[in-house]
Amino acid sequence: MTVSLRAPARLSCLALALVLAGCATAPQGPVTINIVAINDFHGNLEPSRYVPANADGSKAEAIRAGGIENVAAALQAWRKEDKDLLFVASGDLVGASPAMSSLWADEPTIEAMNMLDLRASAVGNHEFDAGRKELLRQQNGGCDSPRPNKACQMSKDFRGAKFTWLAGNVLDSATGKPFIPAFRIETVKGVKVGLVGVVLQDTRSVVMASGIAGLSFEDEAAAINRAIPEMRSQGADVIVALVHQGGNTTDHPLQPGCANLKGPIVDVVKKLDPAVRLVLSGHTHQGYLCTVDGRTVTQGASYGHLATRVSMTVQKGAGAPSDIKVENVLMKAGDYPADEKMVAYVAKVKESSRAALNRPIARLAAAPVLRKQNDAGEAPLGNLIADAVLAATRNMGARIGFMNEGGIRKDLEAGADNVAAFGQAQAVLPFGNTLVVMDLTGAQIRRILENQWHEGSTGGSMLQVSNGFSYRWDATRPVGSRVVGMLLDGQPIEDAKTYRIVANNFLAEGGDNFPDFAKGSNRLETGLLDLDAFTDYLRANEGQGAALAPASPRIIKVQ
Known part of the structure; x- marks a missing residue:
């Protein structure tokens, strides 16, 4: 039996189909992508001494700032403003860490970053402190570590980082390819954000040679530029560079638009593909919000003392953001309501550490x-x-x-x-x-x-x-x-x-x-x-x- 629709019904269906098709093909309007970045956290789960700068550039009285609880509180508050906020880092999350993290092969810091939904971090030179094998274990999990007296001692089921360490310029000498991923693409509000990470080319001079045997460190800008075509082929609408290299400036760390940045990061930025408009840097433990050749270049001091907030206006298909606003925000207790889950986690780590302090x-x-x-x-x-x-x-x-x-x-x-x-x-x-x-x-x-x-x-x-x-x-x-x-x-x-x-x-x-x-x-x-x-x-x-x-x-x- 054949059932036919009456004319009005057929017209209604046709109209609905046309509307749906139009919705599918209509260009998406500009969206705001919010990013929060930290750098050089170095396992500082607890707040530490920080000397803020006065408006005239002089040093203010030292305070306690940073630490994972303060960062967690700020992120919790900012995610209430934008649930799609993207949290990233520019290297040295771990290594040269205080005892509360280093006692446990920095696993508590990695777990804390997992709790905060960190998505990606450039690898830093200190991620190689215990060698490439340990870095891969920290990424992938497990207990086969060159530090058996520290690894898997707090938790016997360490599952590694849920975020991705990125190192587009660290090549396996045997294959000529990055030994860990060069980039990661995140979809935010329908826009694909390409995150590409590199570490300073001079890493070999600041880490133990045995820990990086079989690896070569290439030019930072060349590696970023090399990754862009592949990122584009996978649909990346906008490119953000996470660079574990930095500089310094006399400009105030909280003042956007500085034009006096000096140091290795300046040369890196000047060689980048024009598509890269935002560079989140690290390594030099400085705070700055600078402009280099029309690009935005930031850094948030160290140890979680400052968190860098970024707001980008992105039009899908445009290839680069049309507007970028940045600010560095001091991370100190009481500015935001506490993240109770993080408070409880830090208390647990402290208790475990107290027992470890008695270790002979x-x-x-x-x-x-x-x-x-x-x-x-x-x-x-x-x-x-x-x-x-x-x-x-x-x-x-x-x-x-x-x-x-x-x-x-x-x-x-x-x-x-x-x-x-x-x-x-x-x-x-x-x-x-x-x-x-x-x-x-x-x-x-x-x-x-x-x-x-x-x-x-x-x-x-x-x-x-x-x-x-x-x-x-x-x-x-x-x-x-x-x-x-x-x-x-x-x-x-x-x-x-x-x-x-x-x-x-x-x-x-x-x-x-x-x-x-x-x-x-x-x-x-x-x-x-x-x-x-x-x-x-x-x-x-x-x-x-x-x-x-x-x-x-x-x-x-x-x-």
Whole structure:
């Protein structure tokens, strides 16, 4: 039997079909894509010290800011404004992390980022700190780790990052192709957003060679440009570059439109395909909202201190955004309602970490190891730490290690049988400082030592020095000319000669009135924590007493 429709019904169906067809083919109007970016989080689950800039560029009073709970609270509030908000990062999410994350191979930070629905991050140089194998494990999950004492110790079922690390310029030498994805495409409000990530080309100079064996690091801009045609073929309407390379500027970190950006990121941006209008950068731990050759280039400081908000107007098919607005927002407690799930998660990690702090590290030859200095300014614990930081960086060329007196907060104590626990070691070095290797001339080293008795000081702020280096000083001589001799491995230090040294990042920035550290050349920001160097050295020298009672003094007071 054939059933026919009456004419009016046929016309109604035809009209409906035409309307539906028109809806399917009508061009989509411009939409607003909201992005939030962070960079250089470094596993800082808890807030940390941040010094804001005043409007005139001067430094304001230090505050506590950043940390995962503050970032989570802000994201929760902003997603109420736009449920399609896209959360991304520009590298160094992990590595050089405080104990609460590093104790667990940075798995808590990865889990926290999963909870915040992070979608993609450029890989940073510190993601290679434990080698390519560990980076792949952190991405894909599992417990086969080069750090078996840390991996899968909090959760036995670590499933890896739900977000994607991107590294278009890191190639597997065997295949010539990126060893992890170059890009990821996210559909937001019907628009396909292509996220392409790269790490600084000079990564090889700032990570251990063994950790990146078989990998090559290519030009950042060339890698981004190479990925664009493939991203377009997969429908990308707009391209956003996540670049773990940065610069610096004297402009205020919260002021959009700066035109004074300097550093490697500027050269990268200038070589990019015109389709790339937004570059979210990292690595230099600076805050800026700049314009380079008509492109928007941002960075949000570090440790979650600033979050970068981006609002892009995008017309599907246009190929690039028509308008980009950016702001850096300070992440501090109380500005947004708390994300209770994140609060509970951080509390859980803290509780687990407290137990881990009791984990034994090594048996000491004698305990406690004292930080109290003798009349010349030398302390057993100071010797031990200076030797430890030197041992951790000898393969980077360091020959002399320095440690500031004020950075040693407690004696190194131990429990039964003189076994020191991790918490006891952390109490000695609680600041989470990282190690910086640099070149200094003999004359600069002399000035640094002379600054131990700077004008106006009530006493000395004595630096602790590593084995093999020694100096003599005369208290009867005027300030500025007290050092009367310096030796390295038995040979006199020459003023015009260059020496490779290591110090923590506080000293390296000229802290404790030692400005010549900040003038060092060929600087290498190792990302190694002084605490990790210390505990590794204790393990390697378990039970030995040489560092506690050196054969000869390193600091000699002659009068």
